[in-house]
Amino acid sequence: MAIEPVCPVALTADLIRCPSVTPEEGGALILLEQLLCEAGFDCTRVDRAGTPNLFARWGAKGHARTFGFNGHTDVVPLGDPADWTRAPFGGVVEAGRIWGRGACDMKSGVAAFVAAAVDFVRATPPDGAVILAITGDEEGPGKDGTVALLDWMATKGEAMSVCLVGEPTCPETMGEMIKIGRRGSMTVTVTATGVQGHAAYPHRAKNPLPVLVRFLDRLAQQKLDQGSAHFDPSTLALTTIDVGNPATNVIPARARAVFNIRFNDLHSGASLTDWVTREASEVSKNSGVTLDLDVNISGESFFTPPGPLVDLVAQAVESECGVAPVLSTSGGTSDARFVKDHCPVVEFGLVGTSMHQVDEYAEIAHIHTLKAVYSRILRGYFV
Secondary structure (H helix, E strand, O other), rough: OOOOOHHHHHHHHHHOOOOOOOOOOOOOOOOHHHHHHHHHOOOOOOOOOOOOOOEEEEEOOOOOOOOOOOOEOOOOOOOOHHOOOOOOOOOOEEOOOOEEEOOOOOOOHHHHHHHHHHHHHHHHHOEEEEEEEEOOOOOOOOOOOHHHHHHHHHHHHOOEEEEOOOOOOOOOOOOOEEOEEEEEEEEEEEEEEEEEEOOHHHHHHOHHHHHHHHHHHHHHOOOOOOOOOOOOOEEEEEEEEEEEEOOOOOOEEEEEEEEEEEEOOOOHHHHHHHHHHHHHHHHHHOOEEEEEEEEEEEEEEEEEEOOOOHHHHHHHHHHHHHOOOOOEEEOOOOOOHHOOOOEEEEOOEEOOOOOOOOOOOOEEHHHHHHHHHHHHHHHHHHH
């Protein structure tokens, strides 16, 4: 008896009904593990520090040709549930769309590549292996999700030859963009410490606020670069200044600010840390106010040059979507920043206009198209 193809929309609905707000697993990986095991995948839970992760492989371990997919089933919080017009974990199909938290980012992407992989290995068992690395920690700290999977794979002799991350990549039109790189990201917390005093006697205090503001403006006024061959110019964005001073007649002893730098391949996290540290040291020396820095580098920039993998994905996208995709390095970070140290990686997924929003949704037709793209990629890779 013929086996029915896996419907990516039905699977998306089932996944949406799993309330997997980071770090909760919510039943999503249990659901996928059952489906994949039934299709002949060897599945292993690779949970670390309370973070749920799933590794699944069809085919021989250590095969020279191994195609990998990476994605996540965790989702961001709902906000106010009263603002939703449909049940946020309902997986409702209506008006040509499926609604719910994670519908766009990225339970539909996971459903599409799982459906494509299961149907592919059942219909045309390849001479090679297919690996699915699915995490529950992409929307969270990102330290025990895909990183844990890759660490575990290294200890077990598991490897992907190439990988496709199924994040939403298209700004407005299905098929218009593939991500072949990402900027690096670092967040810096600055604590300025002076001397508290009475606002009427500022000479007896050392106000950290003017020093902190001048320091931030000094950084913000500097152009980091003009862009590079594959990336837009790097940016620095001030995100918060906090004092926590309820009194209008007190000069505070401390003030805190946070800024984020998105940087291209002309920089590294280390080089930018050195720059910010030098600037802070000079300001501290000249002002007498201490500037302490806490630097968190969440990812370095990377670029996957056009070649066999990029061409394969681009041709599949154009064939199924009727659009020649732009090869882009724009946007924020994704777990591709970890995968790139393991193997060549690109990203392709849905239109991302509703991700993280109230009444998040995905177009039904787009989910079917995404599965078709992934299926064509698998066929093309294993020809």
